[in-house]
Amino acid sequence: MVLSGVGVVSAQEGVVTHDCLLEPHMLVDLSSPVPGVIASINADRGDHVKKGAAVVQLESSEERAIVNLNQAELAFGEKTVSRNHELYRQNLISAQELDELKLKSELSRLELAVARTRLARKRITSPVSGVVVERLMDPGEYVGELPMLKIAALDPIHVEAVLPKELFGTVQPGMEAEVSLEAPVGGEHQARVAVVDQVVDAASGTFGIRLLLPNPDNRIPAGIKCRLRLIGKEL
Incomplete structure (x- = not known):
């Protein structure tokens, strides 16, 4: 849609409205931080997702096995240190030998932390709350750098408008506006x-402005045409 920047005077004298268009607050191409084979995708086109929700799981049997191995090694190391504390108190082993056992146990703890991090990276979460607008891959496919899902964040939704240059300097951030949406959505909403x-x-002799319109339930879709009236100014 091309916004003209030309105001339209309504039947109500002195009230001028301007073309506008609703756009997503953010459009995210969700890819994976690590390469791998997709085990499952928990979201499809049109689904609403919450920020932090797991939407893709990569095959991770090897990473899980390594975590289990590191957990067992850490448990064994901690028991070994505990048993050898008594031997140290009885002067049956040296302080250096005990320190070496403690170091091995601490290294096992660090290896477990690294393994858990690698496992967690196989679980991809949504960075935003929004709506899935496109699913680009399926389970069984290998993912590298290409995106798997495209997610649109719609709260707040952006209201984009173009105004004539004569109004430059009269519009300031924080100014409120009334936004009227076209059918079939319809309705009037407050934006800032x-x-x-x-x-x-x-x-063109125009400049652009962007307004934020609260949309907590994602009920207002992007791509809708609208008209806006800036409140408090005869624009």
């Missing part, structure tokens, strides 16, 4: 100016 471009386009 977040960004005012500081460069005027010489060819």
Whole structure:
């Protein structure tokens, strides 16, 4: 959609509205931090996902086995240190020997932490709350750098508008606006100016602004055309 930047005077005298368009707050191409084979995908096109929710699981049997091995080694090392404390008190082993056993146990603890981190990286979570707009891969496929899901964050939703240069300097961040959505969504909503471009386009004689419209339930979709009226100014 091309926004003209030309205001339209409504039947109500002195009220001017401007074309606008709703866009996602953020559009995320979700990829994996590590390569691997997809074991399962827990989200599909149109699904709502929460920030931090597991949406993709990579095959991780080897990583789980290593974690189990490291856990066993750590448990054995801790028991060995505990038993040898008594031998040290009885002067049956030296302080150096006991320190070496403690070091081995601590190294096992660190190896377990590394193994758990590698296992956790096979579980990919959503970095945002939003809606899945595209699923790009399926279980069994190998994932490298390419994205697996595309997620749109819709709260708050962006309201993009283009205004004539004559209004430059009269619109400030924090200014409120009334946004009327086109059918079939419809309705009027309150938004607030977040960004005012500081460069005027010489060819069109316009500048852009962005408003934030609260959308906690993700009920308002992106891509909807709208009209906005800046409150408190005869614009």
